[in-house]
Amino acid sequence: xxKVNEDYLKLRGSYLFSEIAKRVNAYSANxxxxxxxxxxxxxxxxxxxxxxxxxxxxxxxxxxxxxxxKGYAPDLGYEFLRKAISENDYKARGCQIEADEVFxxxxxxxxxxxxxxxxxxxxxxxxxxxxxxxxxxxxVMAGRxxxxxxxxxxxxxxxxxxxxxxxxxxxxLPKEIPDIIYLCFPNNPTGAAITKDKxxxxxxxxxxxGSVIIxxxxxxxxxxxxxxxxxxxxxEGARTCAIEIHSFSKNAGFTGVRLGYTVIPKDLVRDxxxxxxxxxxRHGTKYxxxxxxxxxAGEAVYSVEGQKQIxxxxxxxxxxxxxxxxxxxxxxxxxxxxxxAPYIWLKTPNNMDSWSxxxxxxxxxxxxxxxxxxxxxxxxxxxxxxxxxxxxxxxEAVDRIKxx
Ligand SMILES: Cc1ncc(COP(=O)(O)O)c(C=O)c1O
Numbered sequence: 259x260x261k262v263n264e265d266y267l268k269l270r271g272s273y274l275f276s277e278i279a280k281r282v283n284a285y286s287a288n289x290x291x292x293x294x295x296x297x298x299x300x301x302x303x304x305x306x307x308x309x310x311x312x313x314x315x316x317x318x319x320x321x322x323x324x325x326x327x328k329g330y331a332p333d334l335g336y337e338f339l340r341k342a343i344s345e346n347d348y349k350a351r352g353c354q355i356e357a358d359e360v361f362x363x364x365x366x367x368x369x370x371x372x373x374x375x376x377x378x379x380x381x382x383x384x385x386x387x388x389x390x391x392x393x394x395x396x397x398v399m400a401g402r403x404x405x406x407x408x409x410x411x412x413x414x415x416x417x418x419x420x421x422x423x424x425x426x427x428x429x430x431l432p433k434e435i436p437d438i439i440y441l442c443f444p445n446n447p448t449g450a451a452i453t454k455d456k457x458x459x460x461x462x463x464x465x466x467x468g469s470v471i472i473x474x475x476x477x478x479x480x481x482x483x484x485x486x487x488x489x490x491x492x493x494e495g496a497r498t499c500a501i502e503i504h505s506f507s508k509n510a511g512f513t514g515v516r517l518g519y520t521v522i523p524k525d526l527v528r529d530x531x532x533x534x535x536x537x538x539x540r541h542g543t544k545y546x547x548x549x550x551x552x553x554x555a556g557e558a559v560y561s562v563e564g565q566k567q568i569x570x571x572x573x574x575x576x577x578x579x580x581x582x583x584x585x586x587x588x589x590x591x592x593x594x595x596x597x598x599a600p601y602i603w604l605k606t607p608n609n610m611d612s613w614s615x616x617x618x619x620x621x622x623x624x625x626x627x628x629x630x631x632x633x634x635x636x637x638x639x640x641x642x643x644x645x646x647x648x649x650x651x652x653x654e655a656v657d658r659i660k661x662x
Contacts, residue, residue, distance in 0.1 A: 265401040274391075274632035278616070285620050294620075295655040297582070297643040298628045300446065304574060306511045306555070307567030313558035314515075317551035331547030334538060335362025335519065339553045342560045343519055347504070353491035355521055359534060361541055362548050362556075365518040366476045366505035370440075371396040372544075373472055373501060373520065376536040377438055384417035384436035386429045388447055388633030388640075390474065393440040411635035420636045421448060427594060427603070428452050431459065435467045441490075442474035444481060447633045447642040448603040449595015454487045461490065464499035470528060471500040476518075479509035479572055481598045497523040501533065508600065510559045510568050517548055517556045575600050578652040579645035585656035600645040603630070615641050623658040 278298060286294060306314075320326035334340070340357040348355035363369050371392045374383075383397050394413065397403055404414025412418050417436050419429035427450035429441070441460065443452040464471050473490040481488055490500045502521045506512035522534040548556075558564045583596040592605040606615040612629030619625050619641075630640030645652070 263399070265399050268398055268403070268405060269395060270406060274628070278626065278628065281617065281620060282626055285624075289624075292624045294624045294626060295647070295651050295658075296626045297647055297652065297655055298626045299646060300644055301513050302508060302511045302571075302575075302646050303648060304511055304571050306515070307564065307571065309561060309563035309567055310510060310555050310558045313561075313564075314551055314555040317554035321551065328550040331550050331553065333542050333545055333547045334358075335360065335548065336550065336553045339556050340519075342557050343504075346560045348489065348491065348521075351488055351492060353489050354497075355489075355491055355523065359521055359523050361520045361522070361537060362553060363518050363520060363541075363545065364516040364548050365507060365512075366474060366503050367392055367518075369503045369518055369520045370472065370474055372540070373503070373537070374400055374402070374438070376533060376540055377470075381437035382415075382417060382434070384419055384432055384439045386421045386441065386445070387412070387418040387635060388421065388630060388637035389440070390442055390446050391633065393472070393474075411631075411638075418634070418636075421445075421450065422636055423594075423605070426450060428456055431463050436469055439464060439469055439471045440474070441471055442476070444477040444486075444599035445595075445601070446477065446599070447601055447628070447630065447637065448640075449597075449599035449601035450603075451481060451483065451486045451598035453485050454492060455485075457487055457490060458493045461493040461496045461499055465495050468528065469499065470526070470533070471496075473500050473502045475502055476505040477508055477599050478504065479568070480576065480600055482576065483598055486598055491521070491523075497525040499526065501526065506556055506559060509572065510556075510564075511571065512552075512555070515552050515555065517552050574649065575645045578647060578649055581649075581653055582643055582645060582656055585660055589660040589662075596645065602643045602645070604641050604643065606630075606639050606641055609639060612638055612641055618662075619659070622662050623655070625655045625658060 340360040343360045344355050344357040379401055383402055385393050403416050406413050417432050417434055419432055421427040421429050427448040478488045490496045490502050504519050506517040522537050524534050526533045579596040582602045586593045594603040596602040612631040616629045628642040630637030
């Protein structure tokens with residue numbers, strides 16, 4: 259008899275977004291005349307910049323000609339893109355990351371979910387709370403957690419690092435030493451950023467204890483302040499303890515076309531094994547490479563025109579972020595994030611729980627956001643709004659919230 263992977267059975271349903279959809283649909287059915295504005299989505303809304311789609315079109319044309327047609331891509335990524343990443347995202351920032359330490363993929367969700375495969379089952383995993391759920395669920399699927407504890411809203415056998423107002427939503431070093439530590443900065447969902455000094459503490463901690471940091475830098479392009487590192491490799495010693503994951507989704511609008519990459523320095527060795535080699539093996543065996551045409555589009559992101567255009571798009575979203583942040587402050591809300599990240603994390607008024615605030619916002623302002631508790635127990639009492647919407651709709655949403 260076939261046995262299924264029982265660790266999958268431990269997973270909880272994707273309750274958050276299905277519950278949001280259910281409540282929004284019910285409200286719409288009862289109030290068909292109301293215009294609902296969605297500030298809950300984590301997806302971009304601006305089209306891909308023209309210099310990037312031009313590269314995409316040109317690459318498609320190459321595919322139609324015998325002499326320039328490309329079949330399977332190299333499974334670790336085309337050299338032209340790995341070089342562009344190494345030069346622009348690293349060497350230009352003083353980080354010595356070579357092209358052969360960069361692994362191109364179809365996005366940060368896959369990489370942040372798959373990376374745990376190269377580690378043994380018995381490793382102790384630490385995550386922030388609240389957290390991007392992929393890190394948790396993929397470790398549950400791999401059997402690294404115990405059961406879900408309904409009373410605490412947390413998985414047994416994982417180390418949770420609370421991120422709240424007391425620590426500015428930046429986790430403190432845990433008392434119990436983890437083997438694998440997931441960090442994401444700028445953060446989804448809280449919008450918090452980490453200073454270089456603070457990140458250095460994490461790097462020192464990991465090197466001292468032999469831990470590995472999996473650093474998700476999906477929102478790096480949104481950093482606007484000085485002193486906030488764009489890469490963990492800006493910290494001394496990170497080459498011996500950190501893996502970094504990037505996405506082209508939020509900086510260049512690739513959520514629908516799919517492209518990302520992971521960096522594993524050759525100096526990162528655990529258990530006598532270079533983790534880079536394990537990931538190369540995993541990639542080679544399980545992945546046949548991101549499409550040529552998409553990698554050409556990715557290369558165009560680093561062109562002069564590409565950089566100019568994506569900066570304009572990021573500025574558009576960050577204008578939305580400022581509007582939300584300032585508007586909510588004026589309305590008397592306590593708000594966080596929104597400066598180095600496209601997420602605004604607000605404290606629900608009068609200690610309202612996250613779902614009650616969701617209902618209130620939907621019913622009185624016809625605005626949809628995401629209840630903070632959906633990202634973990636320490637997200638209770640908070641609420642996430644995103645800056646990825648249309649500018650006029652975002653303004654209208656904020657004005658409605660102000661008049662609530
Ligand atoms: C923290 C974080 N990492 C990764 C991703 C996924 O990125 P990608 O579209 O490259 O898979 C997201 C998307 O919302 C995210 O918030």
